[in-house]
Amino acid sequence: MNRLLLADAPTAAGQSAHTAVLISFLVFVCVTLLLCVMVGPDKDEVADFYTANRTLTPLQNGLALSGDYISAATMLGTTGIIALSGFNGIMLDVSTALALSTLLVLAGPLRNAGRYTLGDIFALRAPGRAPRVAASVATLAVSVPFLVVQLSGAGAATAMLLGLTSAGAQQICIVLIGVLMVAYTLAGGMKGTSLMQIAKVVLTTVTLAITTLCVLARFHWSPSELLSAAAQGSGHPADYLRSTSQFGVTASGPLNIAGLHLTVVLGAACMPHMIMRINATSDGATARRSTRYALGTVGVYSVLLAVLGLGAAALVGGQAISAVNPNGQASLLLLAGTLAGGPSTTAGLSLTTAVACTVFVTVLAVVAGITLSAAASLAHDVHAHAIRRGRLTEAKEVRTVRWAALLFGIVGILLAVEAQGYNVQFLSMLAVAVAASAVLPALVCSLFWRGYNRTGLLWSVYGGAALTIGLQLISPTVSGGPGTLFPTHDFAWSPLQSVGLVSIPASFLLGWAGSMRGRRRAEAGHEVDPIDRIDQEAVELRVLTGADAD
């Protein structure tokens, strides 16, 4: 990628680009680490570490929420898919923005009912240890694949931006980014990661807006001219701007493509780190307002990414983009290398450095958020509630969450290093599908259905997660073709590429069937579900008004 990025530049210019990028990275890392240490929690208080004592304003929280939402996979992946697939990519871009509407409906009740983690919401209608463990399992089932795909892609991109191409250099970059991720989480907690997210959103929006203006200026501010050039550059002008039945290696056929959009709309905003961010707002109304601000920010972002994807197809060309990465993840960086005179001019060098920094900061901020939510789940749901049954002091829980962040970081780094050389892009969609299948049904039923009980919750969480992971493993996105994880093996026994089409309705169905079974067993005298000991009126009062919430 770097060779292509600097293809037109003399060697000296290429070296100066690497130096500028390296200096920018180091300055950014030092400044953000310093800020994290300064604003981080100074006392061992759980509320401070998990939610920054809910002191963030709606606008700050909205910006941080949009920062959590826009991951490196979203930024690079969406631009790439638009550059390579045209109309299909733009539809995915719209679906990504639309997913925040799902969160908007849930935001107020989630904040009213929740406290810190997913387990606190599950405990609403299903108290006890098993639902806490289920919450943690769901959190890890979403967070681990999402972290691995982010770290893996970030390591490769960072190494290339620094002019390093060997596999060892990529692995070192992964380890360094992973260490920084853990350091930010340990030092900053929710306040530190929020500050990083806000800085990231401002920096990213400004940089991408300037890059977009450069693209539009190149095409005389004419969208038609840009679209025409993008269609020509893509290599398949006849169907670039129309809906086709092939979506890279991710989905083929109308049913799979529809399933992909459905999964994104329902799952992208229900990831555990997003839920934790909602719990950092002061009340339900603030949570709703923050989500609305995030929707606006992500909407602007989606427009910018669409223009940049089209610009990459027009100026770089589909063939050159595919040559670097079949998923098109390099398109944004390749595009930056062709604008403003390229890296051989001061303006071009500045733009390239800024875009590289944007990618770097996006990765760091998002992985820190994921680490925080996973560590919080391990410490709060598993250790404090499932193992110690609530008998854990705040200081000890904060200590546990720090160890959990370290453990989660090490596991994530090791997996990402091991994944080098494999195509792990499907993990991003897997994480979204697990969120849509295991987290969303349990959240919706916990918040809005009086009949939901422990058996129903366990069935929907474990059933949804197992079904999603199982179906994904035997789908054509994992084996049996080029661009998959195991291209030389073929165990794609299921033709379904978008597993959410089956797993999401199945998880809702399992929740209903489990609840019915739990109720019958309770009525028959087997003490399985303590549903009869739950004051449903009190739960509803809390969900709707926030009464007795923190």
Next chain:
Amino acid sequence: MHPTSHPGEPPYDYGDLSGWPPSARLAPPPRPGPPPGPPPVPPQATATPGLDALRRRVGRLDRALITVNAASFAALVLLAGAAPGLLAVDVVGQINLGLLLCAALGVVSLCTSIRYDRRYSREVDPEADRIRTRHEERVAATATAAQERAAGRRWSGW
């Protein structure tokens, strides 16, 4: 005592319904396992005045937002799958119907979200605040009555 318990009734243990107790950093010891036999009689839930109306109002707002967005989204996805030729019809220069509908879906989503939040703030939040305040007052009154009863028992021992 749970807020919805009647004065005079024994407090009821709801497990970790609300996560950690806000005032206590050390939770009470674990409850012993339930005795075999039929499940315990559920506590009498106190009907909260206005909660049903609030639930209906919230449901109405949620349904409106979900219906508009889901219908628009489903229509676009169906058209993309079933009638790609229709979406490929150029409308303005190279801008075709599909791209215009994508933009329209984004605008619809943004507008309905703004409207949803504003209507929620106007129609639901004030009523939710009233119900929560009444509930908190009732909890405070119950706690005061319990303290007074406890004080009365202490003096009656003399």
